[in-house]
Amino acid sequence: MSDGMKRRDFLKVLGVSGAGAGLVGCSTDQVEKLMPYVVPPEDITPGVATWYSSVCGECSAGCGTWVKTREGRAIKVEGNPNHPVSGGALCARGHASLQGLYNPDRLSQPMRRSGNGFEAISWEEAESLLAERVGGAGNRMALVTGKEGPTLSGLLDGIVETAGARRVEYEPLSEAPLREAARLAFGRDVIPTYRLDEADLIVSFGADFLETWLSPVEYGRSFTHAHAVDADDNKGRFVFLSPRLSLTGQNADEWVPLQPGSEAVVALAMANVLVRGGADAGPYADLLQAYTPESAAQEAGIPASTIEELAVAFGEADSLALGPGVAAQGANATAANLAVLVLNAVAGNVGSTLQVGVENRAAPAASHRDLMEVVDAMDRGGLEAVIFYGANPAYALPPGAGFADALGSVGFKVAVTQQMDETAALCDLVLPVRHSLEDWGDANPRPGLWSIRQPTMVPVPHFDSRPVGDVFLTLARGLGQDVDSGSFHEYLQARWEERHAALGSPGGTFDEFWREALRTGVVTVDEETQAEPSLQAPDRALTFDRPSLEGDGMTLVVYPSSRLGDGRGANKPWLQELPDPVTKLAWHSWVEMNPETVEEMGLRRGDMVRVRSPHGEVEVPVSPYPGVRRDTVAISMGAGHENYGRYADGKGVNPMSLLPGTAEDVVGSLNHLAVRVQIEPTGQWRRLATIEGSSDQYDRPIAPAVQIEDLRAGIQDAERYPLYELQGGGGFLPVPVPGGGAPEDYPLAGAQYGNYDPEENPRWAMAIDLDKCTGCSACVVACQSENNVASVGEDQLMMGRDLHWIRMDRYFEEVDATQPGPVDVRFLPMICQHCGNAPCEPVCPVYAAYHTPDGLNGQIYNRCVGTRYCANNCPYKIRVFNWHRFSDVPEPLNWQYNPDVTVRDEGVMEKCSFCVQRIRERQNRATVEGRILGADEVVPACQQSCPAEAIVFGNIRDPESRVAQVSQDQRTYRIYDILINTQPAVNYLRKVTFHPVTSIEV
């Protein structure tokens, strides 16, 4: 597979020219060219998608993916169902990796510093410069990288070893405290394995495991298995202890709004209660004596009874405690992690829900302190050259760290990167490298699980990039290292050949193994498992107490964004425009404050305030949020870039500028919980870019819930949405409709019209289980990716013009920050309901909205004239309008467009189509293959992507279909069905709560 030849061939891709075209018009005066392949790639049939397995490179979780390509372009990323981490699902950031691949701000050629700017140079010049300057630096060189795949990591380590230099593997969201805590508690240097699906009671001390913590997609799935109500009406409980209710917390059944930093003492106090009840705490028994529920309660600002009750329940159930997360990381981060592990151990969870038996051989990611040592070395003039790859310290470090100044004293700075960032802007040489979807690589997300990443397409021709491995191989050779391989591809294969041999040649010859590994995307290796250890005494002194904070005023919580991560996603319009699952704001930053605090301070939603810490200040609008303590404010990480591309620059603020940049005592991770801030009104106000109108459903039957006891008693028929019918003799009687949305119910009474041919046609329908939905919004981005849904930008969003086909509605039913208690946040993915009796259809003057014979609510873009009457008349408000030509995106972002979906022009209404292109594709395929289309064969993008498996789609007229079966559930309801007789095709299953809920007549 020589790269050179094939790359050129790939470029001559059929039909690429048509990619960006839309509804602009039919006739053209230009001669359109038809470019044949010179040599056709054997795995590509024009018009048929080719799938490659790969690994997502957006965070360190390592989700296995399948990448859909058409005519040589990657157009969609989906979870690899064979992969144990992703399980077929993917998060929003994973979907958006395509926008990293096609990002118009990727660098198009190597650049060298020239005065204040850069000048383009050739790769040859760049490489000789690199070899000369870095080679000349000898051991006065440092390599700052992110957490890379094992093979690349090995190559990088080899380079620094040859040079006698130092490599820092830096991740802003550091797992180091957890790893160290596991070592302290169990003597194992591992990240423990959390089996959420085995637990009946999950207690999270602020770990945002549905968003950013370790492996959100995997935990999303296993959380659902534990927490969603099952066929026997059993449901696991989830308690969240944190000063701020994150998205993960919003999925909890109970919220304990404790004082920031008091997680450790509460965990220890819980363990204390268990020990008093007879549990064995091993070497920690003495330590626990000091942490009584009473003292912890005082420390945490919560009633002691809460701790005691929770501890008792924790001891009784199959329980699991997780955390604390990054947002709670303060000076006691390692101690807090240790406390939670001790709690698990005391409750006897080790070996069942918490597993530490597998040694993880991958080196730990370095911490903030390690990086600061490099910064110090730079500052002292101790470094001649420094190379950055996959790390952006200029953005991620608090300004107090003095990174920019220190970097100035380094002779030669190199950034190996895909696009300009704050660090690269300070460097002398910038080398553009491939995106992970164009490059070879591997991943080792956890012991025994490997994935090989293959290029899914030829490099995007707009950018003269090189594989990152090749760049470092060249460097290695320049440094005199003896490397056997000409390219990283060969290097990777060589390493794997060694590994294959070392493992005893599983799967036959190496070639067979390799091909199979690329095909399936998963390599599993049996790791030697050790017995689950018992607690051991910590080998160093630890402080569990609440850390003291600098400054005075409100405690500042800086949390990682579920959309932008640590800031890496900031230049992707899909992620910027994805409304934050918690606040429903997008594009800009905000400060979350308790509504009562906001009122006390005389502020309003959207008022600009100056948040001032002893170390800096930022100006952000206020977003009142009941899920944050009254003495706490919270700002999300990830925004506020200055030099990261057109979609990121100047959007929001970087809360890092408020932090002192102090390191934690034990492992030296960055203290996120470190300061108190002053909130000063500026007198300014800004309109927030949000999709949220009201977070109160005003007792309307939109997202109802049922208490689990009521569910077990059975929801009465009267509550199950009967249709009423006028009787001949007067009066109304319910129409006999046995199950909500059961197949035999179609056509529903009152909808006898509007069915073309009821016998033969399918009736496409969907069921969404709101007890499973976590509101993570992965479906929103998956849908954007599949359906060419455009991003509109901050200004348009501020006007209320988002184009998302899925609107993740979120209603606060019960959120109380003043005391521990039940929390009830209702998520509702609102999509086109494909009503049988659709109000949007008859009002369209030109039949652009109509009902298809298979029950879809068709929207024919090219017929639409844009009266917007259909959107006015849609009770669910899911129709969105192209106010401008939003589909005009800069090259090569348009390469992502799905060629099977029309790109919409301005002035056209659009909405969820139930992925009709997938239905038609499957139907075409089935017909050509001469078979009947299976009832569950069509999987829309949202269902495919949902980590919680909350969405089921299919032909509800077929009683065997999953959607028909799921819709038989007694929790099923249809929004506003009997109120306005719309006969929707989307069946929602009510959320199940532990606390009593106000019953709403649906």
Add this chain to the structure above:
Amino acid sequence: MSAATGTAREGLLASYEYLDSTVDTITELREKGFEEITAFAPFPEHHIEHALGYHHSPVRLFTLVGGLTGAAAGFAFTVFTSMDWPLVTGGKPIVAIPAYVIPAFEMTILFGALATVIGVLYNMRIPDLKGDVVYDPDFSSGKFGIYVTAPPEQMGTVRSILETHEPTQIQTDPKGRSHG
């Protein structure tokens, strides 16, 4: 209204200031057997119409047929187009007659009005842009007028009748055309 004998006719146009003079003149002319009378007035004056013996106008037939055509066409058209390519909207029947009442109603009015206008123009014999008929511009301002045609031998009688009622002016029209 024609009692004409022979082809050669002459005409006389008399202008009057007073309505009663005009009406009396017409009455007298008709009593004397002169039926080829055209009266002019600055506004619709029913005394004159009575004197000339008008009853119904055929314009109403135009209105009726136009309106019925519109109604039929309205229903036919809406029903035909919705059956031409049956598309269901909002669970309504393909041919949703109640909804089509409205376009059909509007077409009833439209066709009725158009037919009425065509009918009235036809019946009024306008547009008629021939400028050479005898006419007194004061008719549109405030004067009444009577134009009578008769065979030349009876012109004397006519003139004397016209002059009895104190016309402000009498014009002679040797060609004796009808005013339509």
Add this chain to the structure above:
Amino acid sequence: MKKQLLIALAAFAAVLGSLAFVQAQSNGGSADAQAQTGPPHVNPFEFPHEPHVAVNNIDCMYCHFSAERSKSAGHPSMASCMGCHAYVQGDAQAADINQLREFWDAREPIAWERIYRVADHVYFPHMRHVAAGVECADCHGDVGYEINVVERVQQPLTMGWCLNCHIEQGASLDCTVCHY
């Protein structure tokens, strides 16, 4: 009176006539459905279908192989050409074949003028049509026999043209079959 009735009836007839016209139009296809004449040819040389199809009896699907399994009929690669023309030296068009080989040697694709293209908002799955027994020639003309150099024939690639066939063949008339 009779005359007015006749006129009214004529108006009604005009309405019916226009409806008939409408019906006729919808089945026939109107002026905007005419084939467009494209810009001048810009190909390096014209590909002759006749020697391939008529003389050598090469099946359409040999080169346009994906027509039966993909939405796209595909366009043969340079390698497909060279599969034969590495050996086959045509007599009649030796110059063209030499040109083909030059392109091949330079590893350059030949940019052919595109003849058939449906609008971006239309999805035309070739495979369904092939599976349903539609002959290539039904849409593309008798390529290879009557047509040597491919040109737009018979059909305007307009919606009405598609629909006529769908109506005749009883294929689906649902909008979302082609538009999504």
Add this chain to the structure above:
Amino acid sequence: MATATEKPRGAQTHPDIRSYGEVNEDILQMLSRPGKWWWVLLGMSIAGIGLLAFSWGNQIINGIGVSGLNTPVGWGAYITTFVFWVGIAHSGTLISAVLFLFRARWRQSIYRAAEAMTVFAVMTAGLYPLIHLGRVWHAYWLFPYPNQRLLWPNFASPLVWDVFAVTTYFTVSSLFFLLGLIPDIAAARDQSKVGTLRHRLYKAISFGWRGTDRQWHHFGKAYLYLAALATPLVLSVHSVVSWDFAMSIVPGWTTTIFAPYFVAGAIFSGIAMVITILVPIRKIFGLEKYLTTKHFDAMAKLCLVTGLVVFYAYLTEFFMAWYSGKPSERAVFWNRAFGSYWWATWIMLTCNGIIPIMLWFKRVRYSIPALFVITLFINIGMWFERYVIIVTSLSHEYIPFAWNVYRPSLTEMGIVIGTFGWFFFWMLLFIRLLPPVALAEIKEVLPPPMRPKKKEVAR
């Protein structure tokens, strides 16, 4: 025949007009050389048209997004102003057709101007369905015409009803207007100098009218039939416009009272606009003889009656919302009165409900300046009525999470203001080119000239 003691016909309506000839003289002098102010107003109107062209052009080039509309509020200032102008258009046909059928004595002086206003208001309103389209270049798809795609419009859609209603209304009211003008254009022809441009124009468009008995006979009948057709039409048009809203399921829109409520509102606003326009015309052209305080009194009474109907409808809506107990319905009306758009609602209630109460007083009805001011307020209030109905309902529908507010953009304001320029442009041309007061019909209500008594004795 009249006697000396008998009060002459029309003396009650126009006591100061002495002869038929005087009518022609007074009215047709309006068509003579325009004054400076006319040119100033015309210039302003043309500037308004320029603003309209610029704003609309901007919208066509840059997309409908230059408006302030958003996802829940898909209709805003455009449809508001559309309904406003359609409403204005109703008074003309009402006065000319309905009052004609009811033989109301006071319509003669005002109906011509009101009819012209109708035609121009429909011309203005008709722009808005085009303006508000996302893809105006495909607007012709709304019309049923044979095409190769075999596609027809959806006759079940209220918007297609609208197309039919508005085009029919425009056609019929134009025919009505033009037919009524024929005798008066003939009068203008007869008084203009032969050979001038005006004479040739009037000659052409008077179609050779001579005022013969035959012409008057058929004319009168045709006028009656047209009036009979126009009367149901005028009611249907605003009903259809109201059904654009009432046929939907939007809370705040979907109510059965909309059709009569809108028709009453249309008449209310139309009469108010007639008064607003006639007051300056009367003053400038010295038409006090023709537009007497009695005329204004009659119009003010009509205004008062329809205003009360409208106000009653407002209160009924609130009452029904409360009584229905439907949460979405209640929320919409609560939001109307006290939510984001409270100001618009209270402008509406004040201008249309409170201020017209002054019309109960005879002194107010007889005071021309007072009427002018009150009707100006009514015009403003009626614009806001439509704004309130359209915007507040859409912004506050079934799904609270999707609530949002809408603010008109500069482009929208430009277009709305610009269409006033468009309307007044035609109005100004009209009062200079065509007799703005009906000559023949005024004469109908004047006492006919009779022979002096002595002559009768002599005979």
